[in-house]
Amino acid sequence: MFSGAQISLYPMADDFVRIILGSLSALDPYRSRFRIETDDLSTLLVGPPEELFPAMRDLHVAASRNNIHCVLHATVSRGCPGEPDDPICTPIEGREHGAPLATRIDAALAAAQGAPVLNQNVAAQLSLYPLGAGHHMDEIYGCIDFLKRSGVFGKSKNFCTTLRGDAGPVFATLGEAFLRFGSPEGHLALDLTVSANSPTAI
Amino acid sequence: MFSGAQISLYPMADDFVRIILGSLSALDPYRSRFRIETDDLSTLLVGPPEELFPAMRDLHVAASRNNIHCVLHATVSRGCPGEPDDPICTPIEGREHGAPLATRIDAALAAAQGAPVLNQNVAAQLSLYPLGAGHHMDEIYGCIDFLKRSGVFGKSKNFCTTLRGDAGPVFATLGEAFLRFGSPEGHLALDLTVSANSPTAI
Structure with missing residues (x-):
């Protein structure tokens, strides 16, 4: 089963680039179990369904430090028949x-x-x-x-x-x-x- | 048929409140045909399905003036069986x-x-x-x-x-x-x- 999310961070601050880049290390504990791809609209996480929400949580909490008004949006998906099965996405057990x-x-x-x-x-x-x-x-x-x-x-x-x-x-x-x-x-x-x-x- | 959207604006700038408030007049031409309700997460637009995207366009263009990096997110829906029909939402003709x-x-x-x-x-x-x-x-x-x-x-x-x-x-x-x-x-x-x-x- 394919599972993953397209996630975006929106810090409402002039130095949004620094805030976003500064939060990315929160994903480090998860990187070995995810495929991660970024463009200007969102970052794709593909990996075990159980780990998607802890990873998003740690990223959002990191970007919201210092009382920054920050929004995370995610389009989360599992089992899409248009995607190939991926061994990185373990079944929900x-x-x-x-x-x-x-x-x-x-x-x-x-x-x-x-x-x-x-x-x-x-x-x-x-x-x-x-x-x-x-x-x-x-x-x-x-x-x-x-x-x-x-x-x-x-x-x-x-x-x-x-x-x-x-x-x-x-x-x-x-x-x-x-x-x-x-x-x-x-x-x-x-x-x-x-x-x-x-x-x-x- | 019920149709509408939950929309949010995310200007990546310190003065995001002023930018959001300053863009709201872009909705004025649509207000008479929509029900509009706002809270801290999003603004609900309920109204004719054909007018949802022009309204969102004008709002987003207004908030993005002066080269502000601004994102609009919307959860758009029509025909939800959990919502009552609303006369304000005309059928798609x-x-x-x-x-x-x-x-x-x-x-x-x-x-x-x-x-x-x-x-x-x-x-x-x-x-x-x-x-x-x-x-x-x-x-x-x-x-x-x-x-x-x-x-x-x-x-x-x-x-x-x-x-x-x-x-x-x-x-x-x-x-x-x-x-x-x-x-x-x-x-x-x-x-x-x-x-x-x-x-x-x-």
Whole structure:
């Protein structure tokens, strides 16, 4: 199964180039397990689905240091039938995708509970797109139910759901949304925005 | 049919608040036909699907004035079964959604040709998600074929396609991608990033 993300950092500051370049070392612990390619619009990460959200979290927290208002956007995908399988993307293991929604929600809640606290507050919004399945709204509603019980739920908005809290539990919750919903080998995409240090944060 | 977008502007500058607030008057010509709600993460536009992309174009061009590196991100959606129909969102008319893909591609190419030139170069990347349909990849490949022949095609990347050129034809092409692909009353989402004045633009 192919899995990865196109990610972008938007530091709202004149010295955005220095801030972005200064944050990249946060990806060093992950580099050996990812294929990484950058252009002027985004950086591609291809690798194990379980490591995508920790890598994005560490990058975003690094770029948001010193109270910089910084947004990370990511287009995250797994199982796209238009992509070749890549050995670098290991299958999702031990997550019982065949289990009923209620069981998967409980498992996601339990898994996200162990998240580290990183002392960086963030607000996030996500849209989950299970593709090619007849019952995509069931999986979306199941995921929203999980998000509402996650402890970092913000609110429901048109087209997306928001989360608020420390970057540790927020990114852990986002990762569980990506890993536990949609069919196990199916095509799933996630449109993600995470914001730190907004002057209009609520 | 419900249609709209969650949009965000990211000016990479210390005075991002002033730049964002200064660009909002670009939405004035559209306000009477849209419902608009803002929070710290994004601004919701709900209204006629044909006007979403011209409104986003004018907003982004306004925020990118004076060579500011500014990114617009949008989560665009139509036909979401989780949203009530809204009279403010008129149906897409005269677009022959039942027509074969090849006919729709030709119609999209013809429609995008009349786009104004705005003298603002942009780079964009988009992911199209036709939801709840068994043949979502056919619609995606048809849309990519259209993009490749649009005159503003950039390149194919994992999970998305890039466009490059003047904001006029680029946003017109994006609008046609949103309006002509996927089933006529079906659920379609589009994940969109548009960047102006990047110092690393290629």
